[in-house]
Amino acid sequence: MKKYNFDEIIGRKGSDCFKWDALPSMYGRDDLTPMWVADMDFRSPDFVFDAIRHRCNHEVLGYTMPSEGYWNAVTSWLHKHYEINTTKESLHFIPGIVAGIAYTLLCFTQQGDKVLVTTPVYPPFLNLPNESGRELVCSPLRIIDGRFAVDFDDFERKARGCKLFIMSNPHNPAGTIWGRETLARIADICERNGILVVSDEIHADLTLPPHKHQSFSTVSPSAADNSLTFMAPSKTFNIAGLGSSICYVANEAIRKRFFGWLDALGVAGGNIFAFTAAEAAFANGEEWLAQMLDYLNGNVALLKDFLAAKMPKVKPVLPEASYLAWLDFSAYGIDHKVLADRFINEAKVVMNDGTTFGGEAFSCCFRLNLGCPHAMLKEALENIASVINS
Numbered sequence: 001m002k003k004y005n006f007d008e009i010i011g012r013k014g015s016d017c018f019k020w021d022a023l024p025s026m027y028g029r030d031d032l033t034p035m036w037v038a039d040m041d042f043r044s045p046d047f048v049f050d051a052i053r054h055r056c057n058h059e060v061l062g063y064t065m066p067s068e069g070y071w072n073a074v075t076s077w078l079h080k081h082y083e084i085n086t087t088k089e090s091l092h093f094i095p096g097i098v099a100g101i102a103y104t105l106l107c108f109t110q111q112g113d114k115v116l117v118t119t120p121v122y123p124p125f126l127n128l129p130n131e132s133g134r135e136l137v138c139s140p141l142r143i144i145d146g147r148f149a150v151d152f153d154d155f156e157r158k159a160r161g162c163k164l165f166i167m168s169n170p171h172n173p174a175g176t177i178w179g180r181e182t183l184a185r186i187a188d189i190c191e192r193n194g195i196l197v198v199s200d201e202i203h204a205d206l207t208l209p210p211h212k213h214q215s216f217s218t219v220s221p222s223a224a225d226n227s228l229t230f231m232a233p234s235k236t237f238n239i240a241g242l243g244s245s246i247c248y249v250a251n252e253a254i255r256k257r258f259f260g261w262l263d264a265l266g267v268a269g270g271n272i273f274a275f276t277a278a279e280a281a282f283a284n285g286e287e288w289l290a291q292m293l294d295y296l297n298g299n300v301a302l303l304k305d306f307l308a309a310k311m312p313k314v315k316p317v318l319p320e321a322s323y324l325a326w327l328d329f330s331a332y333g334i335d336h337k338v339l340a341d342r343f344i345n346e347a348k349v350v351m352n353d354g355t356t357f358g359g360e361a362f363s364c365c366f367r368l369n370l371g372c373p374h375a376m377l378k379e380a381l382e383n384i385a386s387v388i389n390s
């Protein structure tokens, strides 16, 4: 029985929401449909609001700490969904995953150290090494049968001399699931080269059935021993504005060093609503999540059918996890700048420009966010198609 209504169009303008309210400052107009920033236009779950409202009955908002209930909800979720068997001692709150990756860079690498990523990739993976004086090393992914794949010859060559590999697992853009075999090869190369692995698994909970997520930490004992894993309820339950993420580190020495650093930074205290929301989400979220993933699968099917019918020259990489699709428009032969301008000013749809995921190699590619009601997606696709086909 369907309990939640993901068809509802919820006006978000004027709620200080980045996706909608930053449009005038970013694009000079506010009559755009935002299919960019990676959150969803769905109502966040009722059980999260109930928990926040309940907490507000106590009217002191002083310093807080994670409760046993929070830790139980987190460890049960990790065990049930990913076979990560851990206790709270191997976990640490972090306010956000981008911040967590920044703390990792500062803790485990020095200025000038090489940091490996696979492109195209979520832009902060490029910006963090660049802005912190590390040397960014990019290994381009290949597209095989409509899926991103690691080019292991290139990856192995580029890995030499690197200190850290920042991995998006599943991969943003396009929610590619890295299977056990790929992850095991990555683990092997990184271990042989003395490279610490950061596995950003923020999109893991959004794995679309029948796909299955594999946490890097569960590939082998040595992968677990040589990695930090970041997860969060933020994408899963559409509560990214609360800043509530988790770091899992199996290796005791890495853990001591990293968790000590996090405590020194003063981020361990978290915030009341982040803990409250995360606990409520993990403890009560199974049914909401299952229905939401079913709805997202409907959007992926809608996109696939629409492309085949109305924009057959677009080469897509469709999500196996998350609500992000990677669309390559280059077969239409339209100059990248012209295309980007027409999407904004004629189609009035905002997608993320592919160049921000790794440079000019990705011009004419755009990342489309499908985390919205079917009707909104359909209208945006019609508008994109009318620009492409005119």
Ligand SMILES: Cc1ncc(COP(=O)(O)O)c(C=O)c1O
Pocket: 038, 095, 096, 097, 098, 099, 122, 168, 172, 200, 202, 203, 232, 234, 240, 245
């Ligand atoms: C791969 C990936 N990591 C991290 C983030 C952001 O995480 P946070 O808001 O916790 O910093 C995103 C958001 O889109 C993402 O796609």
